[in-house]
Amino acid sequence: MRKDVHTDGTPRLCVSCDARHKGICGALDQEQLVALAKTSHKQHAESGTELLGDAERINTYAVVLSGVVKLAKTLSDGRQQIVSLQFAPDFLGRPFKSESALSAEAATDVSLCTFPKAALERLMQASPELERRLYRQALDELDQAREWIVTLGRKTAGEKIASFLLMIARNIDPSADPDRDSANFELPLTRADIADFLGLTIETVSRQLTRLRADKVISIENNRNVVVPSLARLEARAGN
Amino acid sequence: MRKDVHTDGTPRLCVSCDARHKGICGALDQEQLVALAKTSHKQHAESGTELLGDAERINTYAVVLSGVVKLAKTLSDGRQQIVSLQFAPDFLGRPFKSESALSAEAATDVSLCTFPKAALERLMQASPELERRLYRQALDELDQAREWIVTLGRKTAGEKIASFLLMIARNIDPSADPDRDSANFELPLTRADIADFLGLTIETVSRQLTRLRADKVISIENNRNVVVPSLARLEARAGN
DNA sequence: CTTGAACTTTGATCTGGGTCAACGCGGAGG
DNA sequence: CCTCCGCGTTGACCCAGATCAAAGTTCAAG
Structure with missing residues (x-):
């Protein structure tokens, strides 16, 4: 019997994962989930770890399993502005761009489920449902960002x-x-x-x-x- | 011969429209474009016109053909913050929500191409390509919004x-x-x-x-x- | 328990941008 | 032509929040 898959066919990795239901993985059927889980692994990072540098090449995406990730921009003279906080089970990544315009850092100890960019992109082609979830999250983040613009501006x-x-x-x-x-x-x-x-x-x-x-x-x-x-x-x- | 369709099959309305190439309509094939154009019409609004009130029910979407539209939020005590400016050929609307959280106002004289919410949603089901364009625009707007957060905050x-x-x-x-x-x-x-x-x-x-x-x-x-x-x-x- | 380093609080003072007030200017309407 | 009215500019003054400085906490390591 396979060790990486639970008895009902759900990958071990995914059994207790929030993203499985409320996050983007909820868009996948059993088979797709297994395929994605095969290329994924759980990653822990302690508070303060830089997960992704500004202008760094992106070749993996991730889902936040626990903890908080901050996305920030830094001006050339050192002034910094956090532009977003990502909580579980948010998707972490910027489809359609190969370079990050932001830095990502663990604000608390975090655990992530990371997988190769290509794996998600392949699934996206196959599953309009997945793409729609990602689209929805982008729209939600846009709403939040605009909410924040009001807070900062006024x-x-x-x-x-x-x-x-x-x-x-x-x-x-x-x-x-x-x-x-x-x-x-x-x-x-x-x-x-x-x-x-x-x-x-x-x-x-x-x-x-x-x-x-x-x-x-x-x-x-x-x-x-x-x-x-x-x-x-x-x-x-x-x-x- | 039909009057609303140009000789090569492109709807009159769309012939000189930027959205046809650079905007969301570029995702549509001739047949889909004709279908959408049938339910669309060109609308002019002069500077200062409110296009959509806060918390108003949305039942049409639009594409900006010319001019600038401002999206704003107003706090209860009257403080106002513009959260985005939309230029041609931007898409105007918030899929997956029936109510606007923003007000939209013509910042200059504008012309819009409006069409029913339902028409676009039907097309979105049929055309993953269209949904992808919308997703891309949402991501671009998210990037801009975050850029603006830095400007406002720091x-x-x-x-x-x-x-x-x-x-x-x-x-x-x-x-x-x-x-x-x-x-x-x-x-x-x-x-x-x-x-x-x-x-x-x-x-x-x-x-x-x-x-x-x-x-x-x-x-x-x-x-x-x-x-x-x-x-x-x-x-x-x-x-x- | 002591030490020290990182984080937080508090106080004193300064300043960028807000507020209040006056004036300038250009176009529409008489 | 003048007069209004909606913008835009400029000046004088003020205050919320920044800056500078100094303690106080917390917690892990010794």
Whole structure:
């Protein structure tokens, strides 16, 4: 009996993978999934590892299995801006371009499922369903990016921080009941990363967090663990 | 002989249309093009017309034939941010969502080729090639949006203005020789629109333009006509 | 337990760009 | 011709957030 395939025909690698259902792999039938899994492997990277450099040649794609990946651009004088955060089970890659215009770095410890560019592209030809999933994700990311443009262009520092916390809460609160008004999560980013994401400085980020804490909108333990008693109250601070 | 179809079988409407080659319609064969053209019509709107309200139900898509369309979000207290400018021959619409999260307004006089949502969706099912074009445009817009995130998050007012002028020059300079270092174009936006696009105020936009003029990086006639003697020098001001 | 390095907070001061106010200019309408 | 009105420019002043400086925390390593 084959070791790499589970009894029901699902590849070992995929059995407990979110992307299998909610991510792009949900578009594949059993046979296609097995084919892709054959060329894939699980990769771990610890926080801070550079996964892909700016202007680097891309020859693999990946799916985020756990953790958070930040995509950033750096100006020639060193100013940096994080342009997107990728959570599980997001697809990581830029079809139709051979070079990355961004750098990708592990914001937390992450695990990825990587596979060769060519393998996905072959599947894309065969499966319009797969391509449609990728298209949908691109559109969702475009919506998010535009949301972020508003935040960066027109919100105050305090509103930016509140918007950021909300976004994180929505993406990684383990108690993922969307009806609950409270949330509780681990910040995946350092203050420096938050600053690079919001177009602020570390000091401003810290001061605004302090203010939210003083106003009892949030509480923070160990610098990373955030408790939000009322998401509605946090939302009121986000200025939409 | 049919009046709506040109002698070679290309619909009248499409004969001189850029989208036919460079836009999404290039993905269609003659028969599909005729089918789509049958449900399409050319629409003109003058500068300032609202084409689509925020949270409005979408039941048509369009292609920009000429002019510039601005996509914007407005916060509840009235602050506005333009999140994208669409030029010919861009596709206008958000597949897979029935409601717009943005408002669309004609920034200049525009002409559009509109067609029912359903017509495009039917074609998309039939033509993976069409879906791929749409996917590519979404990815390109995502790249642009991320470029803009960097501009909004990390650039100074002066750099924002320079970046904006470069972007416009690249999109609408009629003397479209990419090797020439000079450019000459009509600004499609008022100072107020530029401010809403760059996350600045009207006054700051005006002052920065004045400064670029004083430094002989650009010259402006009639408030709208911009001459850039050296794009390289303008680029140096954009701080990438 | 101590040390040290990385991260975070807090305070004092400065400044880029916002705000408020006045003026200039060009085209449409009388 | 003048007068309005919608833009655009310019100046004076102010403030949110940057910068500079100094402590305070946290945590892993010794």
